[in-house]
Amino acid sequence: GAGVSQSPSNKVTEKGKDVELRCDPISGHTALYWYRQRLGQGLEFLIYFQGNSAPDKSGLPSDRFSAERTGESVSTLTIQRTQQEDSAVYLCASSLTAGGQYEQYFGPGTRLTVT
Amino acid sequence: AQSVAQPEDQVNVAEGNPLTVKCTYSVSGNPYLFWYVQYPNRGLQFLLKYITGDNLVKGSYGFEAEFNKSQTSFHLKKPSALVSDSALYFCAGGRRALTFGSGTRLQVQP
Numbered sequence: 001g002a003g004v005s006q007s008p009s010n011k012v013t014e015k016g017k018d019v020e021l022r023c024d025p026i027s028g029h030t031a032l033y034w035y036r037q038r039l040g041q042g043l044e045f046l047i048y049f050q051g052n053s054a055p056d057k058s059g060l061p062s063d064r065f066s067a068e069r070t071g072e073s074v075s076t077l078t079i080q081r082t083q084q085e086d087s088a089v090y091l092c093a094s095s096l097t098a099g100g101q102y103e104q105y106f107g108p109g110t111r112l113t114v115t
Numbered sequence: 116a117q118s119v120a121q122p123e124d125q126v127n128v129a130e131g132n133p134l135t136v137k138c139t140y141s142v143s144g145n146p147y148l149f150w151y152v153q154y155p156n157r158g159l160q161f162l163l164k165y166i167t168g169d170n171l172v173k174g175s176y177g178f179e180a181e182f183n184k185s186q187t188s189f190h191l192k193k194p195s196a197l198v199s200d201s202a203l204y205f206c207a208g209g210r211r212a213l214t215f216g217s218g219t220r221l222q223v224q225p
Contacts, residue, residue: 004158031211042205042215043159056212091158102147102166102210106159 002026004107006092012113013082021077021110025094032075033093033104034067043091049075050097082114117142119208121216128196129224136191136219138206147210148189150180153203153218162204165189176200196223 005024013019025032034046045059049069060066064082069075079086089111093104118141128134140146147166151159163174165182173179180191189206201223207213 033212035213035215042217043207043213045212045214048211050211059212093159097211103149103161103164104213105161106151108158 004092004094004105006090006107006110008110009108010111010113012115015084015114016081018078018080019082019112021079021090021092021112023075023077023092023107025073025075025092026105029094029096029105030072031095031097031104032069032072033095034075034077035091035093037089037091037109039088046077046090079112082112084114087112087114117208117214119206119214119216121204121206121219123219124217125220125222127222127224130198131195134193134196134200134221134223136204136206136221138189138191138216139187140189140206140208141187142208146182146189146208148180148182149207149213150174150178150189150191151205151207153205155202159205162191196221198223198225 007022030051032049035043037043047067048056064080067077089109091106091109093106095104120139122137149164150162152162153159162178163172165172170182178193180189182189204219206216
């Protein structure tokens with residue numbers, strides 16, 4: 001079946017502008033995650049959605065970052081007033097959360113460059 | 116708090132030789148551990164996981180990993196490396212929000 005998809009694949013924006021990144025999870029996956037990968041580094045957790053529960057926002061680096069998810073489908077990550085340090089690849093993942101099926105499946109990412 | 120460490124930035128191995136990519140973890144409770152591989156300009160691909168059960172877990176592309184509770188390790192192994200295995204490998208731990216290691220670049224020489 002279809003994997004996790006993300007759009008856009010690349011985004012170049014000017015410092016101070018707002019950006020929206022989109023994620024379409026695997027159909028039927030109840031959990032959705034956002035991570036950030038800075039150049040040459042590992043992944044940093046940003047936020048996690050599980051069904052209708054309140055999202056786990058513990059990884060968001062500042063109040064300029066927010067995310068929404070509609071039911072168990074599409075999610076958008078919004079970064080307001082972008083800064084150069086926001087330049088990174090933003091990865092979305094989805095997973096099941098029952099029956100030991102905890103592995104997360106990742107999308108190809110959105111490469112964000114803030115100039 | 117949990118942490119995952121990959122002590123080697125790069126591992127070099129000759130094609131046909133066995134390979135090991137090291138990972139150690141520090142988590143409270145029962146660890147959920149994963150290995151992912153990242154090829155250039157592509158997303159992360161799931162290789163294998165340890166949730167419970169046998170300490171030796173088998174995954175995709177002939178990879179396996181050994182969970183060692185006393186040494187808090189979860190090393191990735193393959194009996195015979197291929198040039199196509201050259202990529203960036205990440206170890207991760209957690210049940211929901213994953214904590215990732217810094218990654219190990221595997222270079223398999225022909």
